[in-house]
Amino acid sequence: MIDYNKIPSPCYVMEEKLLRRNLELIKHVKEEAGVDIILAFKAFAMWKSFPIIHEYIPYSTASSKYEAQLAYEEMGSLAHTYSPAYTEEDFPLILKYSSHITFNSLSQFERFYPMVKADGNRVSCGLRINPEYSVVDTDLYNPTAPGSRMGIVRDLLGERLPEGVEGLHFHALCESSSYDLEKMLEVVEERFGCFLPSLKWLNMGGGHLMTRKDYDTDHLIALLKRFNAKYPSLKIILEPGSAFAWQTGFLLTTVVDIVENHGIKTAIIDASFTCHMPDCLEMPYKPAIRNATDAIIGKPTYRIGGNSCLSGDFMGDWSFDEPLQIGDRLIFEDMIHYTIVKTNMFNGIPHPSIALINNKDELVIYKMFGYEDYKQRNS
Numbered sequence: 001m002i003d004y005n006k007i008p009s010p011c012y013v014m015e016e017k018l019l020r021r022n023l024e025l026i027k028h029v030k031e032e033a034g035v036d037i038i039l040a041f042k043a044f045a046m047w048k049s050f051p052i053i054h055e056y057i058p059y060s061t062a063s064s065k066y067e068a069q070l071a072y073e074e075m076g077s078l079a080h081t082y083s084p085a086y087t088e089e090d091f092p093l094i095l096k097y098s099s100h101i102t103f104n105s106l107s108q109f110e111r112f113y114p115m116v117k118a119d120g121n122r123v124s125c126g127l128r129i130n131p132e133y134s135v136v137d138t139d140l141y142n143p144t145a146p147g148s149r150m151g152i153v154r155d156l157l158g159e160r161l162p163e164g165v166e167g168l169h170f171h172a173l174c175e176s177s178s179y180d181l182e183k184m185l186e187v188v189e190e191r192f193g194c195f196l197p198s199l200k201w202l203n204m205g206g207g208h209l210m211t212r213k214d215y216d217t218d219h220l221i222a223l224l225k226r227f228n229a230k231y232p233s234l235k236i237i238l239e240p241g242s243a244f245a246w247q248t249g250f251l252l253t254t255v256v257d258i259v260e261n262h263g264i265k266t267a268i269i270d271a272s273f274t275c276h277m278p279d280c281l282e283m284p285y286k287p288a289i290r291n292a293t294d295a296i297i298g299k300p301t302y303r304i305g306g307n308s309c310l311s312g313d314f315m316g317d318w319s320f321d322e323p324l325q326i327g328d329r330l331i332f333e334d335m336i337h338y339t340i341v342k343t344n345m346f347n348g349i350p351h352p353s354i355a356l357i358n359n360k361d362e363l364v365i366y367k368m369f370g371y372e373d374y375k376q377r378n379s
Contacts, residue, residue, distance in 0.1 A: 080203065126167030273314065
């Protein structure tokens with residue numbers, strides 16, 4: 001058993017047993033549906049865990065030259081790469097470390113395809129399309145909102161795709177269900193179906209939260225099989241991020257002070273929402289804290305405040321069975337996806353350490369951060 005008091009605070013802690021549970025499900029969907037499911041680094045890039053992931057899934061998707069290089073070095077495979085815009089400076093490395101490159105606009109494709117062609121067309125090129133339909137309610141995460149810079153709308157494509165385009169890519173879901181994907185595919189077929197029979201691949205992007213407890217994986221498999229049967233020449237690719245790391249670990253923190261203002265008690269922790277849990281403020285959403293509940297009248301209740309100087313660096317309110325004390329540990333559940341990759345050092349606040357609880361229930365410290373990490377970021 002892990003002694004939680006021996007875990008450095010703050011610390012992101014992934015649990016190998018939970019990661020493998022997700023990977024087994026993802027591999028099952030991949031094999032049953034006959035599709036490729038690849039890891040999106042934008043949600044999870046804890047590369048020291050890649051040897052575990054590689055036992056189940058060999059490929060990944062990148063959004064930048066650094067992510068593409070990480071795929072090559074640590075996943076041992078070339079990346080499926082998409083970026084809203086490439087530059088002359090970055091594209092040679094993108095080309096070197098990619099097997100597939102998706103372009104966000106026709107002008108980007110026209111600008112960089114000659115480099116792909118000069119490289120012997122080793123890389124398969126595609127275009128990101130904008131279906132102009134989404135079930136995503138939060139505008140921050142909706143790439144098909146009116147005026148979006150993401151993808152090419154149907155009116156701009158004409159009747160034929162440019163020579164050299166072998167695939168299409170859409171990404172318009174966010175922690176969505178298989179039924180949301182079904183509706184999305186109906187729109188994609190209606191607007192872009194004329195191109196599909198002549199293509200080699202269709203990338204359905206991310207947002208497929210197949211490891212969520214209520215996700216209907218049988219429906220997803222059946223949906224993908226039907227689509228495959230309809231377009232047998234297409235290789236179907238899904239690139240979820242959150243699904244890989246969903247509910248695989250936590251962020252451990254410590255209460256360092258308790259302050260009161262007009263009857264509101266705030267427990268200040270040695271971590272920060274804006275630095276370490278930014279999606280809580282951006283979405284926004286209220287994370288779960290182990291052994292705590294939403295506010296209950298009559299129980300010890302606290303707002304939780306981060307340790308940055310941003311006034312809005314807080315969430316609340318939670319109730320506990322007993323009053324909190326300075327030194328108490330608070331565990332924020334499900335804090336592996338879209339946390340570590342977004343962590344910043346605003347105010348010079350250190351990153352939480354990164355650790356793994358392995359299958360033997362041993363704590364393995366992957367990384368601890370210090371002053372030099374902060375100084376290098378600001379040099």
